[in-house]
Amino acid sequence: MELSNIEKLLEKYFEGETTISEEKELKVYFTRETVPAHLERYKDLFQFFSQESTITATKDLKLNTRRKTRYAWVGVAASVALIAGIFLTNQPTKPDKNLGTYEDPEIALQETKKILNMVSQYMNEGKQELVYLKEFENTKNKFIK
Amino acid sequence: MREGAFITLTNGFKDKLFRLAKRLLVSNEEAEDATQEVLLKLWKNKSKMAEYKNVEAFAMTMTKNYCYDKLKAKETGNLKIVHSNYKDEQPSLQRQVEARDSLDWVGKIMDNLPEQQRMIIQLRDIEQYNNPEIAEMLGINETAVRVALSRGRKKIREALLKKHNYGVV
Structure with missing residues (x-):
């Protein structure tokens, strides 16, 4: 030109x-x-x-955002299911309403006596075993005066 | 739109976005980040893509806005860092040769231009967009584009003349 x-x-x-x-x-x-x-x-x-005009960007674009979010929701669902599972299966058993209450005081007295008798009977049985302890005491008194 | 189609579409102008960002932000790394950011934003709003008249021009505008935001954030910060392409104070032989390279001078001259002129010269002289396209991307009218273009080019000419005569910018 x-x-x-x-x-x-x-x-x-x-x-x-x-x-x-x-x-x-x-x-x-x-x-x-x-x-x-x-x-x-x-x-x-x-x-x-x-x-x-020949310069180029070197970083590659990564677009896996969609997949990421999908897996993130799976994680959320799993944790919700886990927590729900724990609470649903481990529900504390409701306390029994029947406490053995007697309506009639007469029967209640008798029953209480029966129970107390039983307790004292077991106590006495247990105490019989303690008689042997007296032997220790006797033996000790023989030597130490 | 599928991933593959999106990537082929954006690969057509991805480098242009990068070069524009680099022209404005100077730092290579920041320009890379800006490009990624803009493309990811575009990907997130892919459902609206059909509404855009010109995806490329739209992406260029997004890049411009993103870079302006970055530059503004830098200015308001107490620590003013011009850019992070730190250079060795003692240049190697290669660097010295490069510095003498006169093409580098043009780049340096361009970096001293006001942002808008810099951007318009980038879009026109390097990317070869026409004025109506540039006007659309930058949201200004065509006359303003032409005036800024002429001013920028004249400034470069002056600086080149000085450098040619005295060896300084």
Whole structure:
């Protein structure tokens, strides 16, 4: 392309009035090997633009968000089920309402006597065994006076 | 929409999102995060995707807004960190060669432009969107796009001229 043409395009370029295709022409022109000395400084500019357009992002996008949330809900459901299971199966058994209460005081007295008799009978049986302890006492008194 | 279809759709403009984010945020890592964030947001709202006229332009707008938020958050913080691409104070030979690389100068000049001009030059000169598309993405009118474009380009030209004559920006 003619030099005068390029200069005209450059002027338009700095006024912001070039079209995209004219800018492409400029880019092609300035990426060539030889450029007149007075236009040398614009070479950097257009080469910079072409170089910058080749930069790419390096990180890969990971989109497994949906799967993640699905498994998260499974976890929530499992823990709810577990807690519910523990509380439902381990419910404390209700205390028996029947406490053996007697309505008639006469019968109640008799029954209480019976129970107390039984207790004292067992006490006495147990106490008989303690008779042997007296032998220890006797033996001890023989030696220590 | 299935995962595969979404990925093929977004792969068409994913790098453009990344480059725009990088132009605004400078840091590579932050730009990567911004891209991921925008794509994930898009994925979450995939049911509304059919309503968008132009998914790509919509995604670019989302990226722009995301980056603006990030920049604003940085400004309000007490500690001002310009960007996290920390460089070794004692550059290696390779770095010195790179610094001399004149293409780097253009990048540095661009980083000094106001955000909007930077973004418009990125979209126009690097991604080759036309002005109506850019106007739609940025939510401004076409004249404003053209004016900002011209101003930005002229600023770059001035800086390049200075650098050419004195070797400094």
